[in-house]
Amino acid sequence: xxxxxxxxxxLGEVLLAVEDVSLSFGGVRALxxxxxxxxxxxxxxxxxxxxAGKTSMLNVINxxxxxxxxxxxxxxxxxxxxxxxxxxxxxxxxxxxxxxLFRGMxxxxxxxxxxxxxxxxxxxxxxxxxxxxxxxxxxxxRRVEEIIDFLEIAAIRKIQVxxxxxxxxxxVELGRALAMEPDLLxxxxxxxxxxxxxxxxxxxxxxxxxQQYGMxxxxxxxxxxxxxxxxxxxxxxxxxxxxxxAAPEExxxxxxxxxxxxxxxxxxxx
Amino acid sequence: MLxxxxxxxxxxxxxxxxxxxxxxxxxxxxxxxxxxxTWTWLEMLEQIRAFSVGLAELGLKRGDKFAIIGGNxxxxxxAMCAGQALGAVPVPVYADAVxxxxxxxxxxxxxxxxxxxxxxxxxxxxxxADRLPQLGHVxxxxxxxxxxxxxxxxxxxxxxxxxxxxxxxxxxxxxxxxEAGIAEGKGSDLSVILYTxxxxxxxxxxxxxxxxxIVSARNANAFDRLGQDEEVIAYLPLAWVxxxxxxxxQSYVAGYCVSCPETxxxxxxxxxxxxxxxxxxxxxxxxxxxxxxxxxxxxxGAVKRKMFDFFIAVARRWxxxxxxxxxxxxxxxxxxxxxxxxxxxxxxxxxxxxRVRVGYTAGEAIGPEIFRFYRALGINxxxxxxxxxxxxYVTAQPDGEIDAETVGKASPDVEIKISDSxxxxxxxxxxxxxxxxxxxxxxxxxxxxxxxxTGDAGFFDPKxxxxxxxxxxxxxxxxxxxxxxxPKYIENKLKFYPNIREAVAIGAGRDFVCVMVNIDLTxxxxxxxxxxxxxxxxxxxxxxxxxxxxxxxxxxxxxxSLAEEEVMAGAxxxxxxxxxxxxxxxxxxxxxxxxxxRGFIAERYAPLVExxxxxxxxxxxxxxxxxxxxxxxxxxxxxxIRDMKPYPARAAKLERAA
Numbered sequence: 001x002x003x004x005x006x007x008x009x010x011l012g013e014v015l016l017a018v019e020d021v022s023l024s025f026g027g028v029r030a031l032x033x034x035x036x037x038x039x040x041x042x043x044x045x046x047x048x049x050x051x052a053g054k055t056s057m058l059n060v061i062n063x064x065x066x067x068x069x070x071x072x073x074x075x076x077x078x079x080x081x082x083x084x085x086x087x088x089x090x091x092x093x094x095x096x097x098x099x100x101l102f103r104g105m106x107x108x109x110x111x112x113x114x115x116x117x118x119x120x121x122x123x124x125x126x127x128x129x130x131x132x133x134x135x136x137x138x139x140x141x142r143r144v145e146e147i148i149d150f151l152e153i154a155a156i157r158k159i160q161v162x163x164x165x166x167x168x169x170x171x172v173e174l175g176r177a178l179a180m181e182p183d184l185l186x187x188x189x190x191x192x193x194x195x196x197x198x199x200x201x202x203x204x205x206x207x208x209x210x211q212q213y214g215m216x217x218x219x220x221x222x223x224x225x226x227x228x229x230x231x232x233x234x235x236x237x238x239x240x241x242x243x244x245x246a247a248p249e250e251x252x253x254x255x256x257x258x259x260x261x262x263x264x265x266x267x268x269x270x
Numbered sequence: 271m272l273x274x275x276x277x278x279x280x281x282x283x284x285x286x287x288x289x290x291x292x293x294x295x296x297x298x299x300x301x302x303x304x305x306x307x308t309w310t311w312l313e314m315l316e317q318i319r320a321f322s323v324g325l326a327e328l329g330l331k332r333g334d335k336f337a338i339i340g341g342n343x344x345x346x347x348x349a350m351c352a353g354q355a356l357g358a359v360p361v362p363v364y365a366d367a368v369x370x371x372x373x374x375x376x377x378x379x380x381x382x383x384x385x386x387x388x389x390x391x392x393x394x395x396x397x398x399a400d401r402l403p404q405l406g407h408v409x410x411x412x413x414x415x416x417x418x419x420x421x422x423x424x425x426x427x428x429x430x431x432x433x434x435x436x437x438x439x440x441x442x443x444x445x446x447x448x449e450a451g452i453a454e455g456k457g458s459d460l461s462v463i464l465y466t467x468x469x470x471x472x473x474x475x476x477x478x479x480x481x482x483x484i485v486s487a488r489n490a491n492a493f494d495r496l497g498q499d500e501e502v503i504a505y506l507p508l509a510w511v512x513x514x515x516x517x518x519x520q521s522y523v524a525g526y527c528v529s530c531p532e533t534x535x536x537x538x539x540x541x542x543x544x545x546x547x548x549x550x551x552x553x554x555x556x557x558x559x560x561x562x563x564x565x566x567x568x569x570x571g572a573v574k575r576k577m578f579d580f581f582i583a584v585a586r587r588w589x590x591x592x593x594x595x596x597x598x599x600x601x602x603x604x605x606x607x608x609x610x611x612x613x614x615x616x617x618x619x620x621x622x623x624x625r626v627r628v629g630y631t632a633g634e635a636i637g638p639e640i641f642r643f644y645r646a647l648g649i650n651x652x653x654x655x656x657x658x659x660x661x662x663y664v665t666a667q668p669d670g671e672i673d674a675e676t677v678g679k680a681s682p683d684v685e686i687k688i689s690d691s692x693x694x695x696x697x698x699x700x701x702x703x704x705x706x707x708x709x710x711x712x713x714x715x716x717x718x719x720x721x722x723x724t725g726d727a728g729f730f731d732p733k734x735x736x737x738x739x740x741x742x743x744x745x746x747x748x749x750x751x752x753x754x755x756x757p758k759y760i761e762n763k764l765k766f767y768p769n770i771r772e773a774v775a776i777g778a779g780r781d782f783v784c785v786m787v788n789i790d791l792t793x794x795x796x797x798x799x800x801x802x803x804x805x806x807x808x809x810x811x812x813x814x815x816x817x818x819x820x821x822x823x824x825x826x827x828x829x830x831s832l833a834e835e836e837v838m839a840g841a842x843x844x845x846x847x848x849x850x851x852x853x854x855x856x857x858x859x860x861x862x863x864x865x866x867x868r869g870f871i872a873e874r875y876a877p878l879v880e881x882x883x884x885x886x887x888x889x890x891x892x893x894x895x896x897x898x899x900x901x902x903x904x905x906x907x908x909x910x911i912r913d914m915k916p917y918p919a920r921a922a923k924l925e926r927a928a
Contacts (some may be wrong), residue, residue: 141304142303145303145304145305146303148303148304149302149303150414152533154304154532154533154535154536155533155535155536155539157304204415207415208414208415211415211417211418212414212415212417
């Protein structure tokens with residue numbers, strides 16, 4: 001039901017620019033001179049075979065890794081180094097490939113934790129839980145409930161996350177990232193380990209997040225079928241290099257991409 | 271409240287009346303963003319009125335049909351009443367219906383409007399839109415995901431209300447016209463079309479008038495003394511007559527509040543928060559609750575488990591008697607009290623059934639064990655027999671007259687008779703007008719003098735005076751002498767024994783009843799181990815004389831219980847045999863859903879059937895079998911036949927009483 005023409009027009013200015021970024025771990029060159037843009041309001045997919053440098057790229061964007069060279073411009077401000085918490089305060093939220101939830105806490109508390117950066121009253125105020133502090137808490141709780149409603153996880157609101165099936169944990173993690181109300185949402189393999197139905201659900205949520213909140217999303221994904229249906233634009237990495245950057249239909253036809261995925265020998269170099 | 275005395279013969283009239291008489295009381299609740307939101311009768315009237323006028327502005331008029339598709343949400347219930355206020359007829363549709371089914375219903379009902387819950391339903395309607403030329407506007411409740419949709423025929427619920435609100439504010443005459451429109455409505459008007467999800471063929475649209483549903487609802491409220499203070503949770507499909515009556519009509523008539531759950535998955539939790547006093551569920555809901563509990567208890571610590579087992583045993587022994595106010599020794603009463611404190615109370619609280627005064631199960635037969643379990647805990651669970659064509663109520667069990675195997679007495683104003691063929695017929699003020707656009711089907715079911723054929727065979731239990739449903743009427747036959755023969759009834763009695771896995775009763779057009787039995791390998795196998803019975807194969811075990819003795823004992827007990835029932839006494843089992851192989855879906859003997867295929871079995875085992883009715887004591891059979899790996903083989907066996915002695919009718923009862 002999506003009308004591509006109207007979407008194209010809706011895509012705004014560059015939100016985050018990656019310029020000539022290189023990253024290596026000792027002798028392993030994870031990223032080699034990679035450049036691309038993430039534009040406001042789009043869903044960008046970063047794909048590539050195993051070990052292509054996808055997660056490294058995401059980690060560079062949100063400040064987990066410091067690239068040896070290159071520049072990242074986010075919301076008009078250039079930087080080479082940035083701490084993860086600074087990225088979070090600056091409006092970047094992410095989910096993880098291997099889930100990083102507070103397993104002993106409930107769904108509700110996990111998502112509420114995503115609001116931590118938005119809490120303005122200090123420890124003392126929170127302790128007495130009165131007046132402005134109470135008002136603030138009520139407001140945060142309302143936002144969290146909206147997210148719970150949005151992600152259709154009301155039934156697990158008060159259940160400890162550790163007891164939930166994997167697909168639902170993924171959804172809770174997305175909820176926590178949404179609670180930060182980020183400008184840019186990074187999703188690291190949101191569909192990994194899911195069955196078909198869960199994948200379809202997750203796709204719908206990602207599309208809805210993008211559509212309803214106008215949120216910019218960059219995601220890494222293995223499942224090519226999912227990516228093609230979901231994203232506005234696809235960046236393809238292979239052995240640390242960008243080999244394509246185009247709309248899904250074009251990427252599908254790209255010779256380099258096909259070669260990378262079908263596994264043509266890369267030459268033997270030691 | 272005697273609604274008809276005040277001329278309150280339609281639902282919109284009741285709404286206006288309630289808004290005046292009990293305007294400040296809660297009418298409907300919905301849990302939204304984790305918080306229960308409540309609308310009073312007065313507030314609900316305002317919501318419905320604005321929406322109703324908005325619909326009129328968009329072109330909905332008297333006699334139009336409009337679809338309601340979605341879950342249990344206040345706005346969908348309001349939409350029903352809003353349309354009815356204009357004289358239009360709601361057609362609730364099962365929300366989980368696939369687009370194909372939905373296309374049939376919407377086209378057949380010629381709906382001109384649809385009020386739906388969300389994107390999912392909108393998508394389905396768009397997919398079938400080319401088959402619905404008469405469909406105008408589609409109104410949706412949840413905007414999510416619909417941003418980029420073509421807006422030509424799509425409009426938000428709020429926007430319809432806004433149109434209505436503006437009209438009401440700008441045009442002073444509008445309110446008067448709207449109310450005059452409601453006053454024009456009559457009890458005999460068509461109020462709703464409910465499509466039955468027929469098990470065979472296309473679904474049929476059952477037409478009910480306001481009178482049908484309101485009289486039924488009033489009788490039901492009086493029967494169980496339901497008033498304004500009841501708490502009810504609406505969670506069953508809107509398209510099902512049960513939900514229409516319990517969550518809508520009965521609420522309007524009695525003035526009680528209906529709560530809509532947050533999501534379909536949170537019903538148990540929501541029910542607990544609300545503390546329902548009047549509950550209604552098909553058997554599977556009760557089964558699921560019980561299974562969940564048993565699984566969790568199996569995981570619990572040893573002390574808790576022991577305590578649970580002990581007090582559940584106490585409850586099973588005394589609970590029902592206490593509930594029915596029978597005489598119980600003081601010791602039992604005290605023990606039950608302790609149990610209530612430690613086990614039953616917390617359990618009922620978990621189920622959300624602590625405050626239940628009246629709980630019904632209907633739709634299909636509930637297992638007697640499950641039924642008794644809930645009653646033993648002190649929950650007043652009762653059975654009800656109903657049909658869409660009857661506006662639900664045909665029979666119900668009055669308080670204190672509960673029997674796990676019957677469905678109760680005729681509901682108020684309902685007449686019941688049993689036809690010569692054993693079929694149950696009823697006549698009541700709730701009886702439907704007919705099937706929409708299907709006079710042929712109507713004539714098949716509804717007689718000119720107002721009797722409805724249920725398609726079920728049953729009889730009145732002489733002991734209790736309650737109706738007992740035994741089988742689908744088409745499966746019921748007669749013995750040569752004219753005695754009623756209900757195969758499934760007999761088979762179910764046999765299958766009650768764990769040792770008997772499957773049973774096939776034969777008797778239609780014969781002189782007496784015979785059965786062929788399948789033993790349950792697990793149960794009989796472990797019995798064999800305990801009793802030092804040596805066997806090499808299923809076939810050998812099935813033919814073992816000691817196994818025959820054991821099965822004969824079961825058959826004898828079944829005969830005794832059949833003898834106690836006047837109607838069934840003549841259908842006692844005279845001869846039986848144990849089949850040398852398990853009835854198997856791979857051989858086409860049973861369906862994949864474990865229903866036996868009578869005709870096929872009779873043909874396949876014809877030599878055995880013949881022998882049962884000849885005076886021989888054994889017969890040879892050789893049948894082909896399909897093994898699990900697909901290859902076929904032949905089983906040849908000599909099968910023994912046993913004679914049984916029938917009990918004299920009714921005498922068994924006397925013997926027991928003596």
